[in-house]
Amino acid sequence: MPQRLLIPFGGGAPSAHHLGKAHLGGKGANLAEMAGIGLPVPPGFTIPTTLCALYYEAGARLPDALLAEMVGGLAHIETVAGMEFGSATNPLLVSVRSGARVSMPGMMDTVLNLGLNDSTVEGLASRSGNPRFAWDSYRRFIQMYGDVVLGLDHYLFEDALEILKDDKGATLDTQLTADDLKGLVAQYQAIVQKETGKPFPQDPRAQLEGAVGAVFGSWRSERAAVYRRLNDIPEDWGTAVTVQAMVFGNMGETSATGVAFTRNPATGERAIYGEYLINAQGEDVVAGIRTPQYLTLAAREQAGAKAASMEEAMPDVFAELARMFAQLELHYRDCQDIEFTVQEGKLWLLQTRSGKRTAKAALRMACEMVDEGLIQTDEAVLRVEASVLDQLLHPTLDPKAERKVLAVGLPASPGAASGAIVLDSETAHTRAATGEDVILVRLETSPEDIAGMHAARGILTARGGMTSHAAVVARGMGRPCVSGAGGISIDNDRRILRIGNRELPEGAIITLDGASGEVMEGRVATVEPELSGDFARLMIWADGHRRMKVRANAETPEDCTTARRFGAEGVGLARTEHMFFGADRIVHVRAMILGADETSRRAALAKLLPAQRADFEAIFRIMEGLPVTIRLLDPPLHEFLPQREAEMEEVAAETGLSVAAVKRRVADLHEANPMLGHRGCRLLISYPEIVEMQTRAIFEAALAVPGGVEPEVMVPLVATRRELEIVKAIIDRVAGEVFEAAGRSLTYHVGTMIELPRAALRAGEIAGAAEFFSFGTNDLTQTTLGISRDDAGRFLGEYVDAGIYPRDPFVSLDVEGVGELVQFAAERGKAARPALKLGICGEHGGDPATIDFCETQRLDYVSCSPWRVPIARLAAAQAALRRK
């Protein structure tokens, strides 16, 4: 039977898998592949995508030649399945599915049980011995066909069903009898007659022609057209149609249905894993009406279950299934998730796909498959989703422990922690100093809370999003954090945390799960992470395939040590302002800000110099031999001044100024939009003495480290080349002074953040004065999108839900908008200075999708919080492998 317009599969038909998805559609290609390696797929045929155009050319009807070939196609199915289309005793039923080159939600999906009519339904009833099942299948078929092929409103059918249930006093569909359903079928047919003016088609071939035509027709439906436009899918791709025999697991005790994994998706163990039910349909396994049984004897025994495993109940079929597992893994070279049906003793595979798995399982499978020779290390690296590594790097709640959830906020920083509630940073610090575990609970956090956050085991805030101050700092510190927990409020006078109607006094124990956003009462047991073994092996493989370097955003010795432990290859961003909040520094910082003139500012800065120098020396020693990028002071000065009356009085006392003078200065420095205010290089240009002190501290510290350091000094918030030149001139001058005094010099680099749209656009000019660019994608996102990270919580969730942004643009870079600016900056900067070094140091530097984008832009490195360094290493390796 020479085929031209349709391609059969199953029952030993030659595999057409080589024709690919472009020709067969996604579904058709998948079935062809399974059939091609000899798996027992229910037989069928695929009408390729090329026929879609012919359908429209013929005036939206099926070409006669195709109708002729469909006769042969059906014969192929009948022969292989041993059933007959339209037979009243042994009826063949088929499914009809659309299948474009890519999955397309705008199109018709599936019609099941096609072939049922008033006569074949009786055959199905007797063959299955289950008239209720037969009539239910029939009424479902009419509804589905009426909806997707005849274009009837599905409410018409649903209303009729509801009325019937009301009449019968039934609350569930399952309470309806075969006779009830038979009556419903009659009603459904009446609806079709009334609405279309024609009876429901009884001829299975007419049904099939209608369904195939409907699939082609759905390609040009409005919904599909909208979807194509939004996703840039050409209309001339067309859709394929796949017609396939239905098989039934509910044909008696020799029939069954089940799902299986070739390896354990929770642990990764190489053992058959799954469930099945005898005399059941697939939906029964999922619906939970009957308790599914284990596949293997071992699993049944381990669970202490009684119902026979498939290995025991159907030993032959099970053995066949087990053989297929080996075959599937050899072919797909990955753990497979399989749906199967046994119809009267014959095993059919309905679907196989790559099995979803936990992070731990993914790691184990990848390593073991390399050991088994199934895959190479590059494939192993691609097999573990980078973002899920996060689950492995932090303590997590013991899954067996009981949880009393009090509130749920945003999962802002992963990990789990328990401790006593404390309501301010000072208390956090004091109580933690005595060895107590504390959880810092605040309305929202600000830079003044850094010490308290560091002292705490975890952080909970009432306000703020995934990228609020609390979230960002907590991730950087590796502390679990739940932010924006809307249901909570804080009564500072009574020192009470209120959650709904509950009141928890300061000191009460709570537990946070930063991965789920849950806040729990009392202490919940946790499990420590394991960083050796499979994890270490995968990291080594990843490093071997990586092109981009991975650095950390770190400024404390603790963070730097963590960063090295996790494999960071340098510091990409040391934020010097965090050092200004230390108890021994803040007083001088404030004296500097409150200083009336340059002389008094210089006096205060002179007192800060030794502390800054010591900070830098500590970083340089830990990172010895690796590059360290230090960003000069960035935030607006008011961040260092208190906002509350009592604190202002303290500051007045410390600095010897009047309270009124302090208040005046605080008011003077107030800004309407501090993010866009007097900060970054603008501050450095206004107060060059700050640049001088910080530069001196950097170079004196660098000279003190014996192993050699190449400091990279980074100027923030540059929008014009001139700004960079002004600050660079000061850096170069002070460096010269330090070297002359020391009698020796060292190599250093001066570069800039690219964090404003203008800087990205004028990158060609700016590169003339910069040896490196570091993309500050947090601020670049804020300015490009015009969204304040601190305020975005009010609408960003809604925005992501509405599909306005596919993901939170502060978590994963907006490649279309912000990404184009990064591309401009990279291209223009490199054109002006080919040796320009490019990196990213925004929060996005630890996001796998963003890292992939960075690889396409040929960045030299990504920099992220220390705790995300392993994720970045893996993501960078995957990005490099994908570009090969």
Place this chain on the structure above:
Amino acid sequence: MPQRLLIPFGGGAPSAHHLGKAHLGGKGANLAEMAGIGLPVPPGFTIPTTLCALYYEAGARLPDALLAEMVGGLAHIETVAGMEFGSATNPLLVSVRSGARVSMPGMMDTVLNLGLNDSTVEGLASRSGNPRFAWDSYRRFIQMYGDVVLGLDHYLFEDALEILKDDKGATLDTQLTADDLKGLVAQYQAIVQKETGKPFPQDPRAQLEGAVGAVFGSWRSERAAVYRRLNDIPEDWGTAVTVQAMVFGNMGETSATGVAFTRNPATGERAIYGEYLINAQGEDVVAGIRTPQYLTLAAREQAGAKAASMEEAMPDVFAELARMFAQLELHYRDCQDIEFTVQEGKLWLLQTRSGKRTAKAALRMACEMVDEGLIQTDEAVLRVEASVLDQLLHPTLDPKAERKVLAVGLPASPGAASGAIVLDSETAHTRAATGEDVILVRLETSPEDIAGMHAARGILTARGGMTSHAAVVARGMGRPCVSGAGGISIDNDRRILRIGNRELPEGAIITLDGASGEVMEGRVATVEPELSGDFARLMIWADGHRRMKVRANAETPEDCTTARRFGAEGVGLARTEHMFFGADRIVHVRAMILGADETSRRAALAKLLPAQRADFEAIFRIMEGLPVTIRLLDPPLHEFLPQREAEMEEVAAETGLSVAAVKRRVADLHEANPMLGHRGCRLLISYPEIVEMQTRAIFEAALAVPGGVEPEVMVPLVATRRELEIVKAIIDRVAGEVFEAAGRSLTYHVGTMIELPRAALRAGEIAGAAEFFSFGTNDLTQTTLGISRDDAGRFLGEYVDAGIYPRDPFVSLDVEGVGELVQFAAERGKAARPALKLGICGEHGGDPATIDFCETQRLDYVSCSPWRVPIARLAAAQAALRRK
């Protein structure tokens, strides 16, 4: 004498003006042009720019062929001037000047009096009868030559001069005698000998060769190289050198020097205007040591001066000068500003250039020159600088009136006004209602002050820049405003305005000059503007040459009326939020914001609907037949809520809520960076009921106007196409509802602001859902540059001074940065939708430089505050003419 390597001019030498600036340099081309039309220019020659490369090729020395030709060039000068180079009795002195194609500050400029040596100085002394002048010229020459040709530090010479003055007890150079200066020359020569190891060159030809070589050498100096790099000037352009005879106006009573305008630069009157001095040098006229005399008899008599006018003292030379004025105007077709010298009865013109003039004079000259047939209307349009029109559109202070200046702030909005000080908006409103003129004085203004600002004659603020709220709103209203007057403070308890040590009680009269930023005591007389006559003629001409339309940003009936009077062709931006602050509305607005749910919000909005509809109807009626763009609600909601305790109590009473509830909502709505917060389309998406109310008001109003309106509904702050689609869907739906209820419909358009970098980048997509783009360059500048307009005052002045931005980027568009985004948006938008209408409605829409840029981007219209409409009309015409 065939010339090849240098080009002589003057004395009837054939004009080489046609060779242009590229060959002759700016200076050389200008002299060639003057000489070419037969004006008596001191003779000289120009070595063209092409020789610069030859100089470098020859190893930084003058080619022998050039040296040979310079002999001939000098002979030409000697013949025409009737003096001899190096003569001890009748010495020719020359100037040597560099001249690139464009003016280049990085290069050597000029050496004067070249040719002086120990012998020729005596000749100059006897010829001028002024030995002191001769020796002073000689010592100045040595210093200049030493500095720019020999590369000596000019401090060496200045120190010697200072020591000499100390010795002689002289405080001014003029107190030194000829002998003193002769001694100084000897010292200067000793300095040259000591520093260079060689005596000061006595051979005038060696001096000339040295100076010409120095000009060429300066082309590759580091300063020139830096300047070229910054301004994109190719190095191979090279510089020309011009050598020209010096002439002297101090050679006795038949010599003189002066400056003249061909028309009066203050009034524009066609009459010779200028000053001269007999037996003097040019610098004497400027220095003010002697009082210059008038040129014409009429001017002398009018001024009641005694000293003879040139017309009387030198009638023949004056007649020659007067003849030349006619010739100059015919040739240059513009009013000329001339420097001349009479040396022993012979008139020489040293320079002619287009004369600077006042706005009034520019207008009169342009109109009269058209009447005279000297220029066409297109040239007349180009002759009046658009920005100076501002001076003509507002009342100005009588220039004769006395001013007691109390403080100086920023000239934030032009015009002048006097009135009683009032310290808050309510008082302004109350006192103005009684007919009193008041000046509103505030620390800074906010949207709540709108009514008070409107009631006041002028506004004075202590804080805020040129683009602060006060400045922007005042310009829009045509009220004079002085902002950021640093020296003032307000004592609200004592109701006193403090300026330095002065205390002015509320009610005291002050006067503001919004053009100079001055704040004056008492009432200073003003002069009303005249908008007919020359002004009206020029506007009509401008409109005839204009391509872009000019619209106004207006939302009150008063503004709309002003806009039409000034010739606006529509409303480009009606900000609906300004309407929300009216006394009858704000209570409903607040009730809407404080509403607990959609139902209560809808109830409040229903009460706002009639007011909004009336607002729109008023606008539509005034603008009948013209397009009106209405922007949906843009600012964050907290702008409508009070910030002070007492006001919150009022609001609580009005809305029936508890004070605590009001406070909580105010706190809830607080944003860290409101500019980047929950506003614009984000708000509209969160509260679709606001869109519904505003849309309903727009269309119901539009249907009520008989003449026909095509409303343009504008969605603010869009960053993605999806945002616009969501809001547009609501607009279209409500429009349909209104049309159905009314039984008729009208054409309307939906478009968006382009005011975020992402919107500009994704303009291609967004254009799919927008019929028009309006560039909101205020916000686009804020986001692209990362600068908050409200906070920029702290550093932007410093930034402009340091050359980081050439001008305030909120006043004149940053073409390099923001401009590129506008270009992307225009290109990508038009590519996706060729019929897309493009406009600009930011403050920049009234800035001539920005308007010129808009013409290059082929925008359809610019929109600006009503008071700037005439400026925009003129600037748009000029931009169109420049592109022809």
